[in-house]
Amino acid sequence: xxxxxxxxxxxxxxxxxxxxxxxxxxxxxxxxxxxxxxxxxxxxxxxxxxxxxxxxxxxxxxxxxxxxxxxxxxxxxxxxxxxxxxxxxxxxxxxxxxxxxxxxxxxxxxxxxxxxxxxxxxxxxxxxxxxxxxxxxxxxxxxxxxxxxxxxxxxxxxxxxxxxxxxxxxxxxxxxxxx
Amino acid sequence: xxxxxxxxxxxxxxxxxxxxxxxxxxxxxxxxxxxxxxxxxxxxxxxxxxxxxxxxxxxxxxxxxxxxxxxxxxxxxxxxxxxxxxxxxxxxxxxxxxxxxxxxxxxxxxxxxxxxxxxxxxxxxxxxxxxxxxxxxxxxxxxxxxxxxxxxxxxxxxxxxxxxxxxxxxxxxxxxxxxxxxxxxxxxxxxxxx
Numbered sequence: 001x002x003x004x005x006x007x008x009x010x011x012x013x014x015x016x017x018x019x020x021x022x023x024x025x026x027x028x029x030x031x032x033x034x035x036x037x038x039x040x041x042x043x044x045x046x047x048x049x050x051x052x053x054x055x056x057x058x059x060x061x062x063x064x065x066x067x068x069x070x071x072x073x074x075x076x077x078x079x080x081x082x083x084x085x086x087x088x089x090x091x092x093x094x095x096x097x098x099x100x101x102x103x104x105x106x107x108x109x110x111x112x113x114x115x116x117x118x119x120x121x122x123x124x125x126x127x128x129x130x131x132x133x134x135x136x137x138x139x140x141x142x143x144x145x146x147x148x149x150x151x152x153x154x155x156x157x158x159x160x161x162x163x164x165x166x167x168x169x170x171x172x173x174x175x176x177x178x179x
Numbered sequence: 180x181x182x183x184x185x186x187x188x189x190x191x192x193x194x195x196x197x198x199x200x201x202x203x204x205x206x207x208x209x210x211x212x213x214x215x216x217x218x219x220x221x222x223x224x225x226x227x228x229x230x231x232x233x234x235x236x237x238x239x240x241x242x243x244x245x246x247x248x249x250x251x252x253x254x255x256x257x258x259x260x261x262x263x264x265x266x267x268x269x270x271x272x273x274x275x276x277x278x279x280x281x282x283x284x285x286x287x288x289x290x291x292x293x294x295x296x297x298x299x300x301x302x303x304x305x306x307x308x309x310x311x312x313x314x315x316x317x318x319x320x321x322x323x324x325x326x327x328x329x330x331x332x333x334x335x336x337x338x339x340x341x342x343x344x345x346x347x348x349x350x351x352x353x354x355x356x357x358x359x360x361x362x363x364x365x366x367x368x369x370x371x372x373x
Binding site for chain 1: 256343344346347348349350351352353354355
C-alpha cells in the first residue's frame with residue numbers, strides 16, 4: 001500500500017522501527033539550519049525517486065513537490081534519473097581499477113550542464129542519490145563539488161542523513177508488506 | 180572554408196518559413212517568408228547546410244532527409260537551417276512544387292547576396308555554394324565542417340551521429356580519475372580494435 005503524506009508514513013511504521021518513525025519527523029519533516037528549503041526538499045524528492053519504493057516514494061514526493069518550484073522538482077528528478085545511469089557506469093569503472101578509464105563513456109548526460117537550478121543544489125542531489133547506489137567515488141566527487149560551491153560540511157551531512165532515513169523508511173515499509 | 184574552432188559568422192537572411200505551406204492563410208507572398216538570424220534560437224545547437232542550386236536533382240533527396248530527421252535534431256536541442264544562394268521566391272516555388280519538400284520542417288535561407296556563403300568560404304568558382312554542412316555549438320563555435328564536390332549526396336545519419344558524439348561529454352564529476360592506481364596495459368592498447 002502507499003501513503004499520501006509524511007504523517008501517514010510515520011503512523012505506518014511498525015513498533016520495531018520506532019527510530020525510523022522519529023527520524024522521519026526530525027530529519028525529513030523538520031528543516032535544519034544547514035540546508036535551505038530547496039536544498040532540503042530537493043534532496044528528499046531525488047532520494048525518494050532513487051529508492052523507488054511503492055510504499056514510501058509517493059508520500060515523500062508529494063511532500064517535496066508541495067514545497068518546490070516545478071523547475072526545482074524537475075531538476076531533483078533529473079538528478080535521480082541521470083545518476084541512475086552514471087552511478088552504474090562510473091561505479092563499474094571504479095570497480096575495474098582504472099583499466100577502462102581511457103575508454104570513452106559515449107553517454108548523453110547533457111542535463112547536468114543545464115539542470116535549471118543552482119549547480120550546488122543539483123550536485124547536492126546527485127550526491128544524495130549516489131549514496132543510495134553505493135558508489136564510493138561518485139559520492140566523493142560530488143561532495144567535492146558541493147563543498148567547493150560553498151555548502152558547509154553540516155549541509156552535506158544533512159543531505160546524507162536525509163538519504164539514510166528515506167532508505168530506512170522504504171526498506172522497513174516495503175519489507176513489512178512481505179514478511 | 181571556415182573550420183572547427185572558429186566562430187560561425189553572424190547573418191540575417193530572408194527565409195521561407197518551415198512547415199506545410201498549403202496550411203498557411205497567406206494574403207501576399209511575404210506571408211511565406213520570415214527572417215532568420217544568427218541571434219535566433221540562442222542556446223541551441225545549429226545545423227547549417229548549403230546546396231548549390233534549387234531545382235537540381237540530388238538536393239531534394241538530402242534536404243528531405245534532413246527534414247525526416249528534424250525531430251531527432253530537435254530532441255538534441257539543435258535547429259536545422261538549409262541555405263542556397265537562390266532567392267526566397269525560388270525557394271518558395273521549389274518547396275510548393277516538390278512532393279518531398281512541401282512540408283519541410285525547417286526554414287530555407289535565401290543567401291541572395293552570397294554574404295553567408297562568402298563568410299563561411301563555401302562560395303565556389305561557379306558563384307554558388309558548395310555542398311557544405313556545419314554543426315555549430317550553442318556558443319557559436321563550429322564543431323564539425325564537411326564539404327563534398329559535385330553531386331555527392333550527404334549522409335544525414337552521419338551528421339546526427341556526429342552531433343550525438345559531440346553532446347556526449349562526460350559532464351559528471353563521477354568521471355574524475357584518481358590516476359594513481361591505473362594500470363593501463365600498453366601492449367593491450369596497441370592490439371585493441373580501434
